[in-house]
Amino acid sequence: MEGGKTMQFRPMLVRLRRAAAVAALGFTFIAPGAAFAAGGDVAIPAQKWSFDGIFGTYDRASMQRGLQVYKEVCAACHGLGYVAYRNLKDLGYSEAQVKAFAAQVEVTDGPNDQGEMFKRPARPSDRFVSPFANDNAARAANNGALPPDLSLIVDARPGGADYLYALLTGYADPPAGTQLLAGMSYNKYFPGNQIGMPKPVNDDQVAFADGTKATAEQMARDVTHFLAWASEPNLEERKQIGVKVVLFLILLTLFLYAAKRRVWADVH
Amino acid sequence: MAHPLYDNALVKWVDHRMPIFSLYRHSLGDQYPAPRNLNYWWNFGSLAGLVLVTMIVTGILLAMHYTPHTSMAFSSVERIMRDVNYGWLIRYIHANGASFFFIVVYIHIFRGLYYGSYKAPRELLWMLGVVILLLMMATAFMGYVLPWGQMSFWGATVITNLFSAIPVVGKGIVTWLWGGFSVDNPTLNRFFSLHYLLPFLIVGVVVLHVWALHQFGSNNPLGIDRKGPQDSIPFHPYYTVKDMFGVGVFLVVFAAVVFFAPNYMGHPDNYTPANPLVTPPHIVPEWYFLPYYAMLRAVPDKLGGVIVMFASIAILFVLPWLDTSRVKSASFRPIYRIFFWILAIDCVVLGFCGAKPPEGIWVIISRLGTLWYFAHFLVLLPLLGFLERPSPLPQSISEPVIKGGGAIAGARAAPMEKA
Numbered sequence: 001m002e003g004g005k006t007m008q009f010r011p012m013l014v015r016l017r018r019a020a021a022v023a024a025l026g027f028t029f030i031a032p033g034a035a036f037a038a039g040g041d042v043a044i045p046a047q048k049w050s051f052d053g054i055f056g057t058y059d060r061a062s063m064q065r066g067l068q069v070y071k072e073v074c075a076a077c078h079g080l081g082y083v084a085y086r087n088l089k090d091l092g093y094s095e096a097q098v099k100a101f102a103a104q105v106e107v108t109d110g111p112n113d114q115g116e117m118f119k120r121p122a123r124p125s126d127r128f129v130s131p132f133a134n135d136n137a138a139r140a141a142n143n144g145a146l147p148p149d150l151s152l153i154v155d156a157r158p159g160g161a162d163y164l165y166a167l168l169t170g171y172a173d174p175p176a177g178t179q180l181l182a183g184m185s186y187n188k189y190f191p192g193n194q195i196g197m198p199k200p201v202n203d204d205q206v207a208f209a210d211g212t213k214a215t216a217e218q219m220a221r222d223v224t225h226f227l228a229w230a231s232e233p234n235l236e237e238r239k240q241i242g243v244k245v246v247l248f249l250i251l252l253t254l255f256l257y258a259a260k261r262r263v264w265a266d267v268h
Numbered sequence: 269m270a271h272p273l274y275d276n277a278l279v280k281w282v283d284h285r286m287p288i289f290s291l292y293r294h295s296l297g298d299q300y301p302a303p304r305n306l307n308y309w310w311n312f313g314s315l316a317g318l319v320l321v322t323m324i325v326t327g328i329l330l331a332m333h334y335t336p337h338t339s340m341a342f343s344s345v346e347r348i349m350r351d352v353n354y355g356w357l358i359r360y361i362h363a364n365g366a367s368f369f370f371i372v373v374y375i376h377i378f379r380g381l382y383y384g385s386y387k388a389p390r391e392l393l394w395m396l397g398v399v400i401l402l403l404m405m406a407t408a409f410m411g412y413v414l415p416w417g418q419m420s421f422w423g424a425t426v427i428t429n430l431f432s433a434i435p436v437v438g439k440g441i442v443t444w445l446w447g448g449f450s451v452d453n454p455t456l457n458r459f460f461s462l463h464y465l466l467p468f469l470i471v472g473v474v475v476l477h478v479w480a481l482h483q484f485g486s487n488n489p490l491g492i493d494r495k496g497p498q499d500s501i502p503f504h505p506y507y508t509v510k511d512m513f514g515v516g517v518f519l520v521v522f523a524a525v526v527f528f529a530p531n532y533m534g535h536p537d538n539y540t541p542a543n544p545l546v547t548p549p550h551i552v553p554e555w556y557f558l559p560y561y562a563m564l565r566a567v568p569d570k571l572g573g574v575i576v577m578f579a580s581i582a583i584l585f586v587l588p589w590l591d592t593s594r595v596k597s598a599s600f601r602p603i604y605r606i607f608f609w610i611l612a613i614d615c616v617v618l619g620f621c622g623a624k625p626p627e628g629i630w631v632i633i634s635r636l637g638t639l640w641y642f643a644h645f646l647v648l649l650p651l652l653g654f655l656e657r658p659s660p661l662p663q664s665i666s667e668p669v670i671k672g673g674g675a676i677a678g679a680r681a682a683p684m685e686k687a
């Protein structure tokens with residue numbers, strides 16, 4: 001993974017905002033090129049996720065469908081650079097399935113003993129291969145916008161999974177009087193409402209391996225579930241350990257309170 | 269104090285040559301007398317020590333896996349989160365530990381404000397505490413830069429740029445701080461170096477803080493001096509066990525956040541790698557800096573804002589001399605008690621203002637809040653000492669003002685020694 005590679009993606013929309021903010025703060029910022037569109041005034045509808053709450057776990061079937069959506073739809077433009085193929089075992093796949101999945105793509109390796117770079121099928125230890133060689137290639141293919149890497153997309157957006165689901169299902173015709181820039185789509189939940197990504201999920205765009213009907217909502221929900229896992233692959237372990245730790249600490253604290261009472265009995 | 273006796277021959281031999289066991293007993297053990305009436309607000313000093321140690325231990329572990337380079341810092345943090353065994357746990361403890369450090373220390377400071385712990389003869393103790401706060405702020409700020417996310421980068425840019433407000437040499441200082449002409453790899457390198465160094469300076473000042481504390485011992489909720497042995501109990505076992513109970517309660521809350529809401533106090537933008545070409549719409553510092561940030565932005569002039577912000581901490585250094593009342597505890601200061609709570613609310617309100625964009629009503633509230641903050645210290649406290657009529661003070665800690673009543677009445681009859 002190339003860390004310095006930028007995964008930022010916001011079309012160059014509103015520059016005014018930055019200027020106003022900078023002036024108001026009275027700070028001198030250095031040469032920022034583009035700005036986030038401000039907005040997000042629309043409330044994001046809350047969704048129910050199986051990974052919510054202190055006992056939350058991921059839904060394997062949903063994640064497997066989500067992986068299929070990612071692979072067949074999102075992966076055309078978006079990388080998943082922090083996730084390795086071996087991590088897919090978390091989704092309930094066997095070692096052999098993961099190997100076969102990885103082998104579908106080629107990675108560049110090398111140099112070999114002839115000093116040449118060479119192509120080979122990906123192995124489980126490789127990380128998801130990005131669709132573009134570099135950011136500039138990605139921008140060139142996407143009307144100047146950079147599709148962000150999706151490894152951390154759920155953690156990196158206010159509203160998390162709810163926001164992502166809202167975004168994927170939030171495409172609509174622009175209200176009368178809204179001028180869309182060339183190549184942009186209208187989205188109810190995207191800050192600034194003009195998004196470079198065309199409506200990504202449509203009914204029956206994929207044929208789910210498990211026979212689930214692929215409505216746009218179902219696809220959005222599943223791929224969001226999958227990406228939530230990609231952002232926090234340790235969530236289940238974290239919550240399971242957490243329950244034990246907190247229960248232990250409560251018990252310990254009760255004992256400490258009893259000890260305190262006993263020691264202080266002759267002072268009070 | 270008589271030389272303590274030890275049963276163990278080896279302990280006795282060592283202690284005679286290097287009184288390390290006696291040092292412990294006199295510092296935190298059964299030979300250190302503490303006021304018998306300390307309440308639970310006195311738990312937060314030792315809690316802060318616990319958090320400091322936790323931060324150093326987890327920080328050392330993180331440094332083993334972290335790479336301080338602009339092209340690898342973000343990735344190395346993600347590697348810690350995904351591939352290092354329990355790396356996510358270590359990082360979540362460290363990141364949330366910073367927030368909890370400030371929660372604990374802010375409560376510790378406000379306890380000092382309420383009970384007048386800064387007053388003679390504990391002025392130096394208090395001032396050393398303010399030094400610790402400043403070191404903590406510098407450490408926390410630089411630590412937040414290390415993951416090299418969007419907020420890391422832009423926070424670093426905003427805060428370092430504050431120094432450019434200094435006339436004549438400002439720009440030069442900023443370039444010197446950056447090690448270049450923008451926040452870049454040299455900045456990240458030195459922040460990492462200093463982030464590793466400063467906690468050990470904090471440890472040093474904590475030693476001085478505790479040393480100063482031991483000269484006169486803890487203040488207490490009544491704010492009156494101990495008159496004799498009947499007013500004291502040995503630190504161990506009474507306060508060791510009370511502190512341990514506090515530790516238990518603290519850890520329950522801390523663990524709940526670390527395991528169930530580890531990103532609650534963080535900013536989503538910091539999960540996006542730093543990009544000098546894209547400015548986030550709102551650059552906000554971590555919550556514990558928000559009140560200062562509000563004061564900074566309350567002043568329409570940049571240099572003025574910077575001065576006001578630093579003055580908000582600097583004023584604490586002279587607090588022992590601004591407060592003209594000789595009564596320490598707010599329990600006996602009916603008017604001060606009200607203003608104490610107003611100040612506490614004021615700080616929280618300023619915190620909210622710091623989180624909001626500097627527009628409209630928020631600017632006005634920030635200005636009023638800032639004005640009140642300084643008026644509290646510069647106007648109210650000096651005047652109150654003359655205007656306020658304190659309630660009568662108790663004769664001694666073990667003898668409350670109302671005979672036959674009070675929570676600690678009857679304590680005198682109890683045996684002092686604990687086997």
